[in-house]
Amino acid sequence: MPRLVLEALMSTETELFDLELKVLLEAVYLRYHYDFRHYAVSSLRRRMRHAMSRHGLERLSDLQHRVLHDPAFFAEAMQYFTVQVSEMFRDPGYFAALREHAVPVLKTYPSIKVWVAGCSTGEEVWSMAILLEEEGLLDRAVIYATDINPKALEAAESGVFALDRMALFSRNYQAAGGRHSLSDYFTTGYGGAVFDRRLKKQVVFADHSLATDAVFSEVHLVSCRNVLIYFNRELQDRAVGLFHDSLVRRGFLGLGAKESLQFGAHAADFEACSAQQRLYRRTAA
Amino acid sequence: MSTPFPQAVVIGASAGGVQALREVLRCFPARFPAPVLVVQHIPRDRPSGLAALFDGECPLPVAEAEDKEPLCPGVVLFAPPDYHLLVEDRSTVSLSRDEPVLYSRPAIDPLFESAADVFGAGLLGILLTGASSDGSAGVAAVRREGGTVWIQDPDEAVSPVMPASAIAFAGADAIVTLRDLCRRLGSFTP
Numbered sequence: 001m002p003r004l005v006l007e008a009l010m011s012t013e014t015e016l017f018d019l020e021l022k023v024l025l026e027a028v029y030l031r032y033h034y035d036f037r038h039y040a041v042s043s044l045r046r047r048m049r050h051a052m053s054r055h056g057l058e059r060l061s062d063l064q065h066r067v068l069h070d071p072a073f074f075a076e077a078m079q080y081f082t083v084q085v086s087e088m089f090r091d092p093g094y095f096a097a098l099r100e101h102a103v104p105v106l107k108t109y110p111s112i113k114v115w116v117a118g119c120s121t122g123e124e125v126w127s128m129a130i131l132l133e134e135e136g137l138l139d140r141a142v143i144y145a146t147d148i149n150p151k152a153l154e155a156a157e158s159g160v161f162a163l164d165r166m167a168l169f170s171r172n173y174q175a176a177g178g179r180h181s182l183s184d185y186f187t188t189g190y191g192g193a194v195f196d197r198r199l200k201k202q203v204v205f206a207d208h209s210l211a212t213d214a215v216f217s218e219v220h221l222v223s224c225r226n227v228l229i230y231f232n233r234e235l236q237d238r239a240v241g242l243f244h245d246s247l248v249r250r251g252f253l254g255l256g257a258k259e260s261l262q263f264g265a266h267a268a269d270f271e272a273c274s275a276q277q278r279l280y281r282r283t284a285a
Numbered sequence: 286m287s288t289p290f291p292q293a294v295v296i297g298a299s300a301g302g303v304q305a306l307r308e309v310l311r312c313f314p315a316r317f318p319a320p321v322l323v324v325q326h327i328p329r330d331r332p333s334g335l336a337a338l339f340d341g342e343c344p345l346p347v348a349e350a351e352d353k354e355p356l357c358p359g360v361v362l363f364a365p366p367d368y369h370l371l372v373e374d375r376s377t378v379s380l381s382r383d384e385p386v387l388y389s390r391p392a393i394d395p396l397f398e399s400a401a402d403v404f405g406a407g408l409l410g411i412l413l414t415g416a417s418s419d420g421s422a423g424v425a426a427v428r429r430e431g432g433t434v435w436i437q438d439p440d441e442a443v444s445p446v447m448p449a450s451a452i453a454f455a456g457a458d459a460i461v462t463l464r465d466l467c468r469r470l471g472s473f474t475p
Contacts, residue, residue, distance in 0.1 A: 012405065012430070013429070013430075014401075014402045014405070014430065040371075040373055040379040040381070041373065041374075042371035042372060042373045042379045042381070042399040042402070042403075043369075043371060043379060043381040043383055043395075043399075045399070045402060046371075046381075046383060046395060046398065046399065047383065083381070083382060083383055085382050085383075085384075226382055228352065229352045229368075229379060229380045229381055229382070230381065232373070233353055233377070236353065256352075257365075258350070258351050258352050258365050258368055258380050259351075259352050260351045260352065260353075260354075262351075263351075263353045263354065263355070264353075
């Protein structure tokens with residue numbers, strides 16, 4: 001028997017699954033130009049197994065078959081490749097740290113640009129717009145809200161969130177140092193809370209991939225929260241490199257509560273501004 | 286004792302787990318040469334004091350996991366509130382905010398399943414007291430990949446549901462009292 005065949009026979013289930021996963025990610029990249037090849041494999045495995053069980057598929061290659069031959073199915077399956085969970089003013093301490101450390105510096109610029117990278121369904125974007133509005137900065141700001149998922153971007157731009165989430169969002173908003181009542185910013189209708197259009201007049205929603213695209217603007221603040229956890233270290237390094245190249249000198253970078261620069265290639269390019277709240281500044285060099 | 290020396294240990298606990306963990310973590314020999322990863326169900330919306338609580342009580346250093354933190358032999362990592370703790374590869378952990386499992390994030394299944402994928406037969410899983418059935422799928426995954434699972438005797442557990450459902454769903458290599466467990470862990474001297 002050829003050696004290759006023997007080795008294949010000895011593979012464990014997990015090894016075969018990983019092989020099929022590699023093939024699937026490569027196929028998705030070649031067919032749709034979405035690059036998940038450097039996503040953290042531990043959570044991808046889990047989400048692909050969910051997708052298989054949801055659709056009654058026995059093998060990952062069955063999923064691959066449908067993804068390749070049916071673009072509509074792939075559009076639906078995007079939810080298994082990317083994670084769409086967020087809250088407004090999630091981790092309120094982070095937004096309080098932005099007010100305390102970043103806002104006074106941002107106020108010294110005649111105009112500012114903020115990049116909310118991996119904005120998903122928009123909770124972080126609308127939170128950022130409210131914060132800038134309350135600090136008198138929104139009128140001279142541009143917020144770039146980017147994501148790879150067109151459906152998520154569409155939801156983000158609509159600014160409509162389920163009413164039953166408003167109690168949690170309001171609690172977060174107050175804990176983040178909100179100056180008013182969150183309900184001042186939305187009206188109810190269409191079965192949801194519709195946020196004030198005025199807040200998004202300075203927001204540009206755009207498709208951008210941290211895995212394949214380049215820097216597109218010089219910005220003063222990058223907020224990218226709970227996105228890097230889905231990347232492997234190599235892709236994390238690429239993304240943080242983009243943030244670094246995009247930021248003005250001494251510009252701010254905010255990450256998720258359990259994300260850290262210390263294990264990556266760019267640890268020396270940033271210094272902690274609030275280590276507890278994962279707010280960093282680009283070093284002067 | 287015939288249990289091979291594990292390359293990694295994963296522990297899951299829920300209701301009644303803090304007291305059980307207090308007893309179990311004390312039993313690890315100092316300089317235990319494998320990483321230890323723990324999911325204790327905790328509320329999502331406030332900081333967890335678990336790492337600080339156990340750090341002084343356990344012969345091994347204890348910390349709350351950060352994303353992409355290296356897996357170090359003899360270091361105990363706890364899952365943080367509102368994140369699943371996963372094993373990324375033999376030397377790294379990952380966090381995720383995937384869906385809660387049976388209303389829990391962190392949950393035991395994602396840790397056990399991801400560790401089984403990476404460590405296979407080299408993994409030791411320990412499931413303690415709890416009132417949900419989180420952990421059952423994880424125990425099944427560990428055993429399917431050839432790893433070893435010890436489950437706390439439901440008769441002894443403060444809350445028997447979790448160990449009992451895992452035993453019913455996937456079986457165990459040993460059903461142990463905390464005292465047995467302690468003796469077994471103590472025998473893993475480097």
